[in-house]
Amino acid sequence: MNYQDILTKASKGLKNLKGNVIDVVEVKKPPTLDYARHLAKIVSKLSPLVGNMIEYHVCVELNKLDWGEVGSWKRQDPGFPDTVFEGNINPAPGIEIKTWFPLATEITARFKDSINHFKQNQTYVALLAWLPEFIIYGKPKIIDVWVDTAWSLAKARDAHYHRPPDYLIFEPENTSERAANLQQSNTNGYKFQGDAKAFQEAEKIVAAWGKEGKRYSPSRSYQKKLRQLRGKYPYRLDTNYAKIDRIGHQGVENFKTHVLDSVIHQHSLREWSKLIKDEEWKTMDWIKNLM
DNA sequence: TTATATCAGGGGTTCTGTAA
DNA sequence: TTACAGAACCCCTGATATAA
Numbered sequence: 624m625n626y627q628d629i630l631t632k633a634s635k636g637l638k639n640l641k642g643n644v645i646d647v648v649e650v651k652k653p654p655t656l657d658y659a660r661h662l663a664k665i666v667s668k669l670s671p672l673v674g675n676m677i678e679y680h681v682c683v684e685l686n687k688l689d690w691g692e693v694g695s696w697k698r699q700d701p702g703f704p705d706t707v708f709e710g711n712i713n714p715a716p717g718i719e720i721k722t723w724f725p726l727a728t729e730i731t732a733r734f735k736d737s738i739n740h741f742k743q744n745q746t747y748v749a750l751l752a753w754l755p756e757f758i759i760y761g762k763p764k765i766i767d768v769w770v771d772t773a774w775s776l777a778k779a780r781d782a783h784y785h786r787p788p789d790y791l792i793f794e795p796e797n798t799s800e801r802a803a804n805l806q807q808s809n810t811n812g813y814k815f816q817g818d819a820k821a822f823q824e825a826e827k828i829v830a831a832w833g834k835e836g837k838r839y840s841p842s843r844s845y846q847k848k849l850r851q852l853r854g855k856y857p858y859r860l861d862t863n864y865a866k867i868d869r870i871g872h873q874g875v876e877n878f879k880t881h882v883l884d885s886v887i888h889q890h891s892l893r894e895w896s897k898l899i900k901d902e903e904w905k906t907m908d909w910i911k912n913l914m
Numbered sequence: 915t916t917a918t919a920t921c922a923g924g925g926g927t928t929c930t931g932t933a934a
Numbered sequence: 935t936t937a938c939a940g941a942a943c944c945c946c947t948g949a950t951a952t953a954a
Binding site for chain 3: 863
Binding site for chain 2: 667668670671672674675678703705721722724727728729731732733735807808809
């Protein structure tokens with residue numbers, strides 16, 4: 624088995640997690656409709672906790688597959704990726720797990736890691752959509768799973784965001800000499816904040832970089848040019864940078880549509896989402912049917 | 915020695931204005 | 935009406951530096 628074989632097998636295993644219930648926490652059935660209304664608005668707050676439980680669950684389930692003497696999956700928290708295969712395999716395959724509560728306003732997970740880390744495609748990303756069994760109460764249930772390479776996400780992200788001089792992506796600085804807690808591994812996005820005149824000037828500078836000047840590159844020489852630009856004009860750090868919902872990755876987009884169109888308890892998730900946002904709750908009967 | 919601050923990172927969500 | 939971008943927010947961990 625090489626690292627690609629391991630990842631292929633693990634991906635299949637991950638997709639089989641669809642329908643799994645995480646039997647460690649449960650939201651009790653609301654006693655009244657009024658409380659159901661309240662619950663519908665706050666159940667998303669469980670997401671960080673459930674996210675961690677799912678990460679743990681994934682690792683346990685992966686180890687139920689037969690890996691012979693090759694090695695086993697280990698959870699890393701903190702650390703990247705969340706799950707790595709420990710054994711004599713080089714490079715070590717890994718899976719980064721992202722969770723999504725599809726009744727939230729967007730997929731909020733971010734993916735900031737530098738594309739430089741994924742040259743050998745040794746890391747995959749799994750996106751797991753979860754909901755309580757009865758939409759607003761019950762145990763968390765994995766309703767769908769999507770897997771692709773970390774490289775493809777990083778590539779889509781860099782292509783989507785990088786538009787000099789308006790938007791710049793920066794690779795992490797070389798921090799290998801620093802202590803562990805001061806080492807950087809994430810990219811960051813910066814948005815132009817200057818006026819129109821400054822922007823025109825900046826555009827001229829970028830034009831002088833030549834034909835490939837607007838194409839993103841993590842290379843040192845290109846990053847140096849970007850840093851000069853950022854030094855010369857005002858930019859702000861973009862805190863929404865790398866949200867996987869916004870990077871325009873075709874696979875993520877397809878998965879999103881598929882999940883939102885899937886029907887659970889007689890209605891699509893798109894419809895449930897709309898209902899919960901509806902102030903008047905005209906369709907309260909839907910909730911009644913759950914209770 | 916202990917407490918606090920800082921930096922890098924992890925997991926997320928919501929609300930608002932504008933453009934399509 | 936919906937999609938998207940922008941701004942802001944919540945919670946947390948762990949390693950290290952510095953002040954008390």
